[in-house]
Structures are given as C-alpha cells and as structure tokens.
Amino acid sequence: MAETVTPTVDDTPPPASTRRERRGWYIYDWANSAFQTTVITVFLGPFLTTVAELAAGCELGADSCDGSVYPLGIKIAAGSYYPYLISLSVFLTVFVLPVIGAIADRSAHKKRLLGGAAFTGAGATIAMAFVTGDRYLLGGALFLVANISFGAAIVVYNSFLPQLGGPDERDGISSRGWALGYLGGGLLLALNLVAITLLDEGDNPQRTLDLARWSIVSAGVWWALFTLVPLRWLRERPSVAALASGGNVLTDGFRQLARTMREVKAYPLTLYFLLAFLVYNDGIQTVITLASQYGTEELRLEQSTLIITILLVQFLAFGGALSLGALAKRIGAWKTVLLSLVLWTGVIIAAFRLPAEAPLPFMVLGAAIGLVLGGSQALSRSLFSQLIPAGKEGEYYGFYEISDKGTSWLGPLAFGLVFQLTSSYRVGLVSLLIFFIVGFLLLAAVPIRRAIVAAGNTPPRVL
Numbered sequence: 001m002a003e004t005v006t007p008t009v010d011d012t013p014p015p016a017s018t019r020r021e022r023r024g025w026y027i028y029d030w031a032n033s034a035f036q037t038t039v040i041t042v043f044l045g046p047f048l049t050t051v052a053e054l055a056a057g058c059e060l061g062a063d064s065c066d067g068s069v070y071p072l073g074i075k076i077a078a079g080s081y082y083p084y085l086i087s088l089s090v091f092l093t094v095f096v097l098p099v100i101g102a103i104a105d106r107s108a109h110k111k112r113l114l115g116g117a118a119f120t121g122a123g124a125t126i127a128m129a130f131v132t133g134d135r136y137l138l139g140g141a142l143f144l145v146a147n148i149s150f151g152a153a154i155v156v157y158n159s160f161l162p163q164l165g166g167p168d169e170r171d172g173i174s175s176r177g178w179a180l181g182y183l184g185g186g187l188l189l190a191l192n193l194v195a196i197t198l199l200d201e202g203d204n205p206q207r208t209l210d211l212a213r214w215s216i217v218s219a220g221v222w223w224a225l226f227t228l229v230p231l232r233w234l235r236e237r238p239s240v241a242a243l244a245s246g247g248n249v250l251t252d253g254f255r256q257l258a259r260t261m262r263e264v265k266a267y268p269l270t271l272y273f274l275l276a277f278l279v280y281n282d283g284i285q286t287v288i289t290l291a292s293q294y295g296t297e298e299l300r301l302e303q304s305t306l307i308i309t310i311l312l313v314q315f316l317a318f319g320g321a322l323s324l325g326a327l328a329k330r331i332g333a334w335k336t337v338l339l340s341l342v343l344w345t346g347v348i349i350a351a352f353r354l355p356a357e358a359p360l361p362f363m364v365l366g367a368a369i370g371l372v373l374g375g376s377q378a379l380s381r382s383l384f385s386q387l388i389p390a391g392k393e394g395e396y397y398g399f400y401e402i403s404d405k406g407t408s409w410l411g412p413l414a415f416g417l418v419f420q421l422t423s424s425y426r427v428g429l430v431s432l433l434i435f436f437i438v439g440f441l442l443l444a445a446v447p448i449r450r451a452i453v454a455a456g457n458t459p460p461r462v463l
Helices: 019-054 080-107 110-130 136-159 172-197 207-232 240-244 249-266 269-298 304-331 331-351 359-385 393-405 410-424 425-430 433-444 446-454
Strands: none
Touching: 019 080, 019 110, 019 136, 019 207, 019 304, 080 110, 080 304, 080 393, 080 410, 080 425, 110 136, 136 393, 172 207, 172 304, 172 359, 207 249, 249 269, 249 331, 269 304, 269 393, 269 410, 269 425, 269 433, 269 446, 304 331, 304 359, 331 425, 331 433, 359 393, 393 410, 410 425, 410 433
C-alpha cells in the first residue's frame, strides 16, 4: 500500500521588503500599462490597418478598401492584417512565456531579465516612428517583438510578488500595483487624446495617421522611462533554485521547464484554479475587446463617446482595484473574486438592455466595468501567488500569463458564432454569460485553503 505523503507547509517568514522596494514594483505597472492602453487598446489596430491599406494600393482616408497585401507571399486582406498579427503573437507567446519564467527562476539576476524584456519591447514601440508610408511589414515585425516582450516582462515582474510580502499582504500589494497601472495608462492616453484634439486636422488624413504614430511612440518612451524606477528600487531576490544553479541559466531553464511539465500533475488544485481563471478571464478580455464594436455597431454611438468611456474605465479601475483589495482584506481574495464574477454577470445583463443612441447609459456601464475590472484581475494574480510551489514563481506565472493572453480567442469565437447565427450583437454579448457562470462554478469548487497547503505554502488568515 502506497504511503500517504502529507504536504509540508512552509512556515518560514518571507524576506522583508521595504516600502521603497514595493513602490518600485508598483511603478512597473504604471510603466507598462501605457503600452496596453495607448498602443493595443486605441491606436495600433487602426494605424497598422491604414498602413496595410496603403501597401494594398488604397487611397489614404478612403471609406473602404478591398485590397490585399502579401507578407511572405501569402495573400491577406489589408483589413485582416492586424487581427492575424494578434493571432501570430498569441501563438508565439504560448511557447515563449513558460521558458522565460523558467529562466527567471534559475537566474540570480531577475532585474536584468525584467529590464532586458521591457527595454526590448519599449524600443520596438519607439521604432514605430519609422513605420511610414506603406511599411506594413516593418510595423508588423515591431509589433510582434513589442507584444512578446511585453508578456515576457510581465512574467518576470509577477514573479517578484510572492517575494515582496507574506500571504496576508499580497492582495494589497497586487491591488495597489494594478491600480497604479490603470492610473498611468489612463493618464498617458488622456494626454495623447488632448494632443490629437488640439493638433488634428479633420480634412487631412495624413496628419491623423502621423498623430497616431507619435502617440504609439510616446507609449514606448513612457514604458522605458518609468522602467528605470523599478530597476533602481527593486532588490535581486534569487530563488533557492537560482542559488543552487551552477550551470548555464538558459539550458538549465529549459531543463527545469521540462521537469515542471512532468511534475505539474502533482499540483492538480493549482491547475484547476488555472482552468477556472482561463474561463472567466476569457470573458473579461472579450468584453474589453468587443466593447467598442458593440458600442458602434449595435448602439450606434459616436467615437467621442467610446473614447470618453475608455478613459472613464481606466481611471475608475484605479479606485476599483483599491476598493476590492480592501474588501479582500476583510473577507478574503477568493470570496472577493467570486463576488466580482457575480458583478460581471450583472454587467453583461445590463449591456444587453442598453438602449441604442444613448451615450449616458453606456458611460454608466463603463463606470461599472471600471470598478470591477481592476479588482478581479489584481486579486486573481495575488491569489495565484499562494498556489505556486516555492522557487517556481516565474514558470507558473508563465503559464498564468498564457491563460491571461493566450486564450482570448474563445470568447470572440463564441461571440462571432452566435452573431453569425442570429445577426444580433445583443445575443452575441449574452453568449458571454457562460464564461462568467462556468468560471464562477469552477472557482467556487476549488478548495482554496487545501490547494495552498498542497503547494507547500501558508494560507492567509482569510480567504
């Protein structure tokens, strides 16, 4: 009869972190959120699509374009170029991020890895200044480098979290970082929109394209500049595996990743949490991605309304992350995330009932999304930190980041299929309810305290 092995609970107190060190960690959220908000959410899609259309022979400012481009000899509709780039980026990210995480765990110089990934991504973003005329291939290559580097830096950045505080402190640390990220991303976006409002010439599409390009470049400068702060204030915190490693970090990282892939079945409850996160986070990402399309196509709202709502979401997410972080301190992160999923379900139902051509209700709904968005993401990050075996923070956050960004095709696919069958954006939106309901049920079924102990960690007082 096999002997039952009782998981060992690590009662060793975490190394003390200073207030300055934690502030440095928060600032990286402020730094990288400019890329997510200004580049990905607002400017890059329309910008690269226009550049591809120019390469396809379409006139600048034309209402429609049926032309094609031929990257690597493959015929692609100009309008599909950017979505295909997103898909390729996701595909590559699935392979890159776990490797980056494994290398981070074996390295005694995680700050160098963070800086290398961040400055590579920021440099590629700044190099968008050279994407002029019909240089769509250059723009696509720079985007791939920037987006993959963005994900790699996030993996290394997240791996610091378990080392900055004990079990009862991480929810607050994660929430403050996420909140500051929304504030920084919203501030740069607001500055860019003010500049566009003052400098744009409505009858000059080339001017509009140039302003979009320089807005993208500004995000790269912001990202690089503020990354200097965490690189200065964070301390190197090598894991036990890093201290014991005497070989090549790169090859050791690949070997460690292979071992983890074989051993991960020893932590089924951690994998079960990742499955729950995969499902409900895909719903969250799909709402964020399709909100603008729903607003323009179904609700027939002006672009100005959508921009104001995006800014509203950014700034209210700052308060929302802090508020849900404070609530987690009272009732626990697990219960707070479950509550946030109930609130997300209410958001979807409310969005279904929104009247067309009514900007105020749409903005109110955007405010509600902002209040619940930051907290649900920040607390999921800190909750996962409790489920990671010591010394494997980078690897597991590599898998986590894949769940965050590598599976966001499920929600759009469901939305698209339902729309194709019903020709209704409203019914397509309601189809997303399944992600929040199933995600809630899966997360509620995780015996979270037992999962934390099984990973060899000490549970926080409240969950």
